[in-house]
Amino acid sequence: MNCKNCQTELSEHDDYCKSCGGKVIRNRLTIKNLFVHFSETFFNYDNTLLQTFISLFSKPEIVIGSYINGTxxxxxxxxxxxxxxxxxxxxxLLIINKYFPEVYDFSIESMKGQADFQKKNMAVLQEYQSIVMMLYVPLYAIMAKIIFFNLKTYNYTELLVVFMYIQAQISIASALLVLVLALVGLSSNIIGMAMIPLMILYAAYCLKxxxxxxxxxxxVRTLFFFVILGIVMVIATxxxxxxMYLNGDLQEIFEAGKKAAEEAAKKQATN
Incomplete structure (x- = not known):
């Protein structure tokens, strides 16, 4: 019998090819072994996803440190x-948009122009969510290099690994939490206010x-982080x-605010 990937000759008892490392497949494709193959590929073999998720809360330095050190x-x-x-x-996002659209409904909490602008922003963020998540990682790694300037424990590449794990853990936990909170009818503003401090605390906990x-x-270093984050937010704003000025959104918000103020004044005059 030869390996189906590299044609290396195999013995009858080989489970993996000694040349390319490919798994020896002896059985025909069925729904069961297709699901097993999908689970192994998607969850990195041996179904360690739950263990990784739990350990990133209980002992993140072991999970992240092990990967950096070669385990x-x-x-x-x-x-x-x-x-x-x-x-x-x-x-x-698919479940929220289909079954709980009110979670991201800004029409009640904002004036019309602001609500439309927030909806546009939310639509863009949802469409490019994966790209936004990836862009956060190098930004956080740069900020960590500045914050931990006097500690040479990790180089920039290793910090990318650190924040990929942290960002992934936060994303998974927040996705699950948003679904739970949506079930009890909490709005996006409440969810956002709850998640931001939790995300910062978790990142600080991991880095500690x-x-x-x-x-x-x-x-002290977390306070330093807020200073740097403030500078980044000012530049981003x-x-x-x-x-917004170039594409006309800023003018729309100003006009909506002016119109809302005029309508409020008319109501007061009528009363």
Whole structure:
């Protein structure tokens, strides 16, 4: 018998090819073994997804540190885990948009122009969600290099791995939490306000354990993070306002605000 991938000769008892490492397939394709193959490929063999998810909360320094140090079998590898996070987030958006559209309904909480603008932004974010998730990772890695400038524990590439795991874990956890909160009828604003501090706390928790910092040190560095984040947000806001001005969205918001103010004044005059 020869390997079906590289044609290397195999013995009858070989389960994997000694040349290319491919698994020896002896049975015909069925629904059962197709599902097994899908599970092995998608969940990085041996179904370690749940173990990875739990361990990233209980001992993130072990999961992330193990991968960086060369242990690649015990937990889902970082690329697969990130891909799983993107897939779960996509399913979450599909379910929310189909069954709980009111979660992202801004018409009640905003004036019409602002609501339309927020809907446009949400539509863009949903469409390019995977790209946005990937762009966060190098940005956070750069910020971490600045925040931990005096610690050489991890280089930039290793920090990319760190934040790919952190971003993936946050995405999976938030997708599940959003679905649960949507079931009880909470709005997007409440969900957003709940998730932002939790995401920051989780990232700080992971970095504390990875860098073996004391509580005071991580608090100081977290405050430093907010300073850097503030600068980044100011730059991003200026860029966003410039884009909004060029495509006319800013003018629409101003006109909607003016119209809302005029209508409010008319109502007061009538009363």
């Amino acid at each position: 690649r079998k015990k937990y889902v590898n970082v690329v697969s885990y990130f891909a799983i996070a993107i897939t779960i987030s996509g399913f979450q 354990r990875l860098y073996h910092l004391n509580l005071l040190d991580i608090i 200026i860029i966003m306002l410039g884009v």
